[in-house]
Amino acid sequence: MERLATNARRDAYGSKINRDHSPVLAYGLPWLTIMLGSLTPLLPVIAPAPILPPLGYLLLLAWRMLRPGLLPMWAGLPLGLFNDLYSGQPIGSGILLFSVTMIALELLELRFPWRSFWQDWLVAALFIPVFLLASALFSGASIGLGQAPLLIPQLLLSVIAFPIVAKMVSLFDRMRLTRVRRIG
Amino acid sequence: MAPPSAKRSGSNKKAQLGLFAGYLAAGLGATLGALLLAISLWRPETFNGLRSMASDAAAPVGEVGAASRVGSRNFFEAIAGYYDAGSKNAELEEEIRIARVRLAEARALEQENERLRAVLELAEGDIEPVTTARLIGSTSSSARRFAYLSAGSRDGVETGMPVTSPLGLVGRVLEVGRSTARVLLLTDTDSVVPVRRATDNTVAFAEGRADGSLRIRLINLGVNPLKEGDIFVTSGAGGLFHPGTAVAMVTEITDDGAIGQLLSNPAATDVVIVKPIWQGDVLSEMEEPLETEQTEE
Numbered sequence: 001m002e003r004l005a006t007n008a009r010r011d012a013y014g015s016k017i018n019r020d021h022s023p024v025l026a027y028g029l030p031w032l033t034i035m036l037g038s039l040t041p042l043l044p045v046i047a048p049a050p051i052l053p054p055l056g057y058l059l060l061l062a063w064r065m066l067r068p069g070l071l072p073m074w075a076g077l078p079l080g081l082f083n084d085l086y087s088g089q090p091i092g093s094g095i096l097l098f099s100v101t102m103i104a105l106e107l108l109e110l111r112f113p114w115r116s117f118w119q120d121w122l123v124a125a126l127f128i129p130v131f132l133l134a135s136a137l138f139s140g141a142s143i144g145l146g147q148a149p150l151l152i153p154q155l156l157l158s159v160i161a162f163p164i165v166a167k168m169v170s171l172f173d174r175m176r177l178t179r180v181r182r183i184g
Numbered sequence: 185m186a187p188p189s190a191k192r193s194g195s196n197k198k199a200q201l202g203l204f205a206g207y208l209a210a211g212l213g214a215t216l217g218a219l220l221l222a223i224s225l226w227r228p229e230t231f232n233g234l235r236s237m238a239s240d241a242a243a244p245v246g247e248v249g250a251a252s253r254v255g256s257r258n259f260f261e262a263i264a265g266y267y268d269a270g271s272k273n274a275e276l277e278e279e280i281r282i283a284r285v286r287l288a289e290a291r292a293l294e295q296e297n298e299r300l301r302a303v304l305e306l307a308e309g310d311i312e313p314v315t316t317a318r319l320i321g322s323t324s325s326s327a328r329r330f331a332y333l334s335a336g337s338r339d340g341v342e343t344g345m346p347v348t349s350p351l352g353l354v355g356r357v358l359e360v361g362r363s364t365a366r367v368l369l370l371t372d373t374d375s376v377v378p379v380r381r382a383t384d385n386t387v388a389f390a391e392g393r394a395d396g397s398l399r400i401r402l403i404n405l406g407v408n409p410l411k412e413g414d415i416f417v418t419s420g421a422g423g424l425f426h427p428g429t430a431v432a433m434v435t436e437i438t439d440d441g442a443i444g445q446l447l448s449n450p451a452a453t454d455v456v457i458v459k460p461i462w463q464g465d466v467l468s469e470m471e472e473p474l475e476t477e478q479t480e481e
């Protein structure tokens with residue numbers, strides 16, 4: 001009988017013998033991390049001005065770019081709603097922006113199906129400012145043109161934070177495919 | 185590298201339908217979002233219940249965070265103990281800051297007392313606070329400035345109650361859940377507080393600018409009498425805020441008033457005090473104006 005080499009019994013996701021991927025983990029982790037990201041307002045940071053990057057949105061972008069098709073296209077509706085419940089935005093703003101993002105990324109991918117670090121970052125650097133500006137517009141806060149510089153620190157911070165978030169997501173992605181389910 | 189082209193349906197009927205359904209669902213989601221957004225901009229209070237329910241549910245997370253904020257500060261304080269001079273200096277500076285605010289408040293109170301005694305021979309008693317609570321979070325990534333409070337209707341908190349810290353006014357309660365409440369911070373662009381200068385009766389409105397400072401607009405236009413360093417306290421007009429609570433210090437003079445720095449930076453406050461509405465009985469008799477004031481936000 002042919003025997004597998006010992007190093008073929010394991011791979012980066014754990015032992016292959018008697019273990020399998022867990023569908024709950026494999027499909028649920030993106031949702032869970034994005035929802036946790038949306039809970040940033042409950043961090044014990046009382047900010048005098050908009051400072052923190054919109055983590056929920058960054059995670060959505062990163063997951064969608066890393067694993068196209070893992071999040072269904074309608075994912076923007078429930079995730080956006082959850083984001084709205086805590087972000088302080090009027091309800092509907094997150095739903096609209098998350099859904100539009102999903103559609104826009106899909107269309108963009110038809111045209112540019114490749115992947116690279118710089119391309120992903122460029123796309124994120126295009127989407128994040130639009131998201132932040134639209135959020136500020138929808139928020140109902142009366143911010144005039146004179147106060148637009150108020151948004152710049154958050155914008156820069158978000159764009160710079162994106163590669164870190166993307167790296168985090170790729171770690172989560174390895175965790176997602178760990179073989180934790182015992183079979184047989 | 186191009187990812188596997190699951191996006192291209194080709195002549196596969198099922199794949200074509202799936203792709204179409206995906207676009208349709210996402211499009212419907214976006215439309216629904218736009219509708220909800222229109223509703224919540226038109227009637228901001230529509231979804232308050234939903235939101236306070238959600239923040240009630242997630243409050244334990246925030247509580248843990250707030251507790252760890254205090255805990256970790258203690259931890260760092262223990263380390264900072266080795267650098268005694270620095271920490272003591274910071275402590276003294278903090279004390280001086282509080283003392284300065286207290287002094288301004290005391291002056292304002294003195295004057296208030298004088299005026300009241302002169303006019304009505306009435307004295308304000310000490311106000312019994314409704315409850316003390318922690319700020320467990322804030323909308324730090326949105327352009328609006330809300331904070332979450334770790335006390336709700338269970339602790340007697342009601343909509344409209346002023347929230348203060350030892351350093352001054354923080355904001356007022358906007359909506360109340362069972363164990364949490366949402367606070368409109370003074371720096372939100374929708375927050376308007378009637379104030380007066382602590383040393384005399386120059387009355388003004390303090391509006392939020394969403395960046396941690398306040399815009400102080402004088403009611404009587406003319407020669408701008410403000411100077412840098414002037415302290416503004418609540419005037420009590422409108423009946424929501426108790427008169428004499430410190431609000432802001434003038435840092436920059438403008439044409440119609442000044443830009444003021446917030447005295448009680450909510451970032452530096454652990455525990456806040458919720459006070460009853462100053463003239464609640466009067467206000468509840470005039471329910472209508474209060475209602476419209478709330479809905480306009």
